[in-house]
Amino acid sequence: MNRCPSVEAFNASLTALPEADREARDAAAARQGQLTKPPGSLGRLEEIAIFLAGWQGCEKPAIERGRAVVFAGNHGVVARGVSAFPAEVTAQMVANFRNGGAAINALAGAAGLTLDVVPLSLDRPTADFTQAPAMEAQECLAALNAGAAAIADADLLVLGEMGIGNTTSAAALALASYGGTAADWVGPGTGVDAEGIRRKIDTVEAGLALHRDSLTTPFEILRRLGGREIAAISGAVLAARMARVPVVLDGFIATSAIAPLTVRNPAITAHCIAGHCSAEPGHRRLLSALGLTPLLSLDMRLGEGSGAAVAVQIIRAALAAHGGMATFAEAGVSGG
Ligand SMILES: Cc1cc2ncn([C@H]3O[C@H](COP(=O)(O)O)[C@@H](O)[C@H]3O)c2cc1C
Numbered sequence: 001m002n003r004c005p006s007v008e009a010f011n012a013s014l015t016a017l018p019e020a021d022r023e024a025r026d027a028a029a030a031r032q033g034q035l036t037k038p039p040g041s042l043g044r045l046e047e048i049a050i051f052l053a054g055w056q057g058c059e060k061p062a063i064e065r066g067r068a069v070v071f072a073g074n075h076g077v078v079a080r081g082v083s084a085f086p087a088e089v090t091a092q093m094v095a096n097f098r099n100g101g102a103a104i105n106a107l108a109g110a111a112g113l114t115l116d117v118v119p120l121s122l123d124r125p126t127a128d129f130t131q132a133p134a135m136e137a138q139e140c141l142a143a144l145n146a147g148a149a150a151i152a153d154a155d156l157l158v159l160g161e162m163g164i165g166n167t168t169s170a171a172a173l174a175l176a177s178y179g180g181t182a183a184d185w186v187g188p189g190t191g192v193d194a195e196g197i198r199r200k201i202d203t204v205e206a207g208l209a210l211h212r213d214s215l216t217t218p219f220e221i222l223r224r225l226g227g228r229e230i231a232a233i234s235g236a237v238l239a240a241r242m243a244r245v246p247v248v249l250d251g252f253i254a255t256s257a258i259a260p261l262t263v264r265n266p267a268i269t270a271h272c273i274a275g276h277c278s279a280e281p282g283h284r285r286l287l288s289a290l291g292l293t294p295l296l297s298l299d300m301r302l303g304e305g306s307g308a309a310v311a312v313q314i315i316r317a318a319l320a321a322h323g324g325m326a327t328f329a330e331a332g333v334s335g336g
């Protein structure tokens with residue numbers, strides 16, 4: 001599946017985004033008003049059910065083909081001492097995902113999601129973005145398309161990432177998209193100390209300084225400062241929107257993948273739920289810049305799609321109430 005055959009097609013698709021099915025949304029909202037509870041008493045669970053009805057195009061949405069996909073990529077900036085772990089951990093964790101031993105294996109399983117793992121040229125790290133664009137245009141397009149292809153026939157998507165060094169790329173993407181200072185967006189990631197934070201801030205500042213005049217389109221921001229796994233998430237979010245498939249966003253890195261897209265069209269977030277707020281400090285700031293309210297806040301800071309997978313359990317609860325409850329008329333309960 002080659003949904004973004006060119007840079008122009010990618011940038012252009014952002015300005016022609018399909019909307020949710022209004023009839024299905026309205027029908028779900030009307031149903032919520034008839035269920036045996038005071039109106040609004042299920043709070044965000046009601047909003048979630050109505051949101052899914054709109055994107056799945058039916059009054060009683062369901063998760064039958066819930067899918068988690070973890071994209072993996074390696075980063076040239078790791079050579080600058082920006083992570084507490086070495087780059088080889090990316091490939092080692094891909095093996096761990098395949099053997100079923102990672103957190104996302106357990107959490108996707110608990111949430112009833114299938115799990116796919118998509119490693120993207122792990123033996124070829126992206127360029128150090130303080131020296132050159134992280135990716136050539138063709139490499140970035142290939143990553144976007146790999147993301148688009150991975151959505152398959154899902155009816156709900158969790159998009160995760162694995163890439164040692166990628167909280168530095170995420171901070172650079174957030175800074176390029178929303179401004180502020182590098183220190184606003186940089187955090188400990190896997191657990192770097194104060195000196196590591198300093199190196200991350202210097203790296204992000206150097207990257208922004210080098211590319212400043214070229215960060216004019218979502219594509220250029222992604223290819224200069226991002227990574228393959230991050231671009232794949234951008235491509236998957238865009239392809240999901242075209243297919244009206246709702247997406248549950250994970251932590252700081254996964255959310256940073258849509259930040260450049262929102263600069264062109266803020267409405268790209270309309271089919272996305274923020275699954276959780278990560279403990280990585282930039283995530284709260286980024287969610288607030290995007291106008292997204294996270295479902296959960298559990299002090300998680302792992303990535304892999306893990307926080308989003310936990311949030312799916314709340315989404316399932318919302319759908320169980322929406323689809324399973326009796327109406328006032330059915331139950332013979334007097335309405336208010
Ligand atoms: C064993 C292990 C498993 C992980 N799973 C996700 N991450 C997370 O940590 C990395 C980002 O942090 P930084 O920018 O500090 O390198 C990403 O791979 C992210 O997915 C992991 C990190 C490690 C070490």
Ligand SMILES: O=C(O)c1cccnc1
Binds near residue numbers: 190254278279303
């Ligand atoms: O927010 C995240 O997803 C995150 C934070 C730190 C390290 N890895 C992932």
